[in-house]
Amino acid sequence: MIAPRHFGRGPDAQALERAGQEFHAFAAVLDETLAGRTWLVGDRLSYADFRVASVLPFAAEARLPLDGYRHIEDWHARLMDLDAWRSPFEGLD
Template identity: 35%
Template sequence: MIRLHDHPLSGNGHKVRMLLSMLGLAHEHVFRDVPSGRPQQEEEFAALNPLLQIPILEDGGTVIWDSQAILVYLARRYGPDWFPLEPEPAARVVQWLSFATNEINNSLQQARLYYLLGEHIDIELMTRRGLRVLTILDRELAGRSWLAADRATIADLACYPYVGLSRQGKLPLDDFRHVIDWMERIEAMPGYVPMPGLLGTPPIP
């Protein structure tokens, strides 16, 4: 049985939840209260991921942490169409995985943490970075439906959650029409999993 260690409000966890659902893979959720700074059973948690971060995937004896790495693992093992092997689209997938890890996480995700959890963050800097990220994505999506190939790949799932949650970081997501259209295409896919704060879902109380 696949086990996903996660928190329901984690955007990084949501990437993995979406792919597991879209692949039709049965799995068990293990709640980890990382936002509180007190994940349960810390010693056992650290044995799975020394960084004490989520998500973590257990698949039999295989343990993978880092959301982008988990997406690659699941795609290569269970859904190869999600990670093309041709050199150019494969490189483009990796390019967008890096964009999700660096540019998106260091802007949109940080702005969200500032407003939701009161993290000590330079919100003006994160807002400027977030606007730049949304502008880049909108420009890139102006001429195509998906980020890395002629179909949805893990690149799209990797970038989607924190872009979709950017309203929680007080960023004007609705000003970026091509981004909204791309999100709606993802949300129309079979197996899509909703999350509070995304399009068509109620906000976090």
């Protein structure tokens, strides 16, 4: 786990509150968009899936509140089925 870094006086509670509100607003849109879909655009995996989901491998560490966004969780689980998504740096020793 990466230790948190604080620059200055620490986190701004109001900024964190606004960011949380924005997160939930956009997560709700994404969750609704994924309802009834396997992938984000059309019926097959695309660059859009990887681009939009690029934050998901760090969701736990960033404490993103994804609980309750079932379609996002299901979509990420489908991405995790891909070896290249699950282990993108494998073999690059």
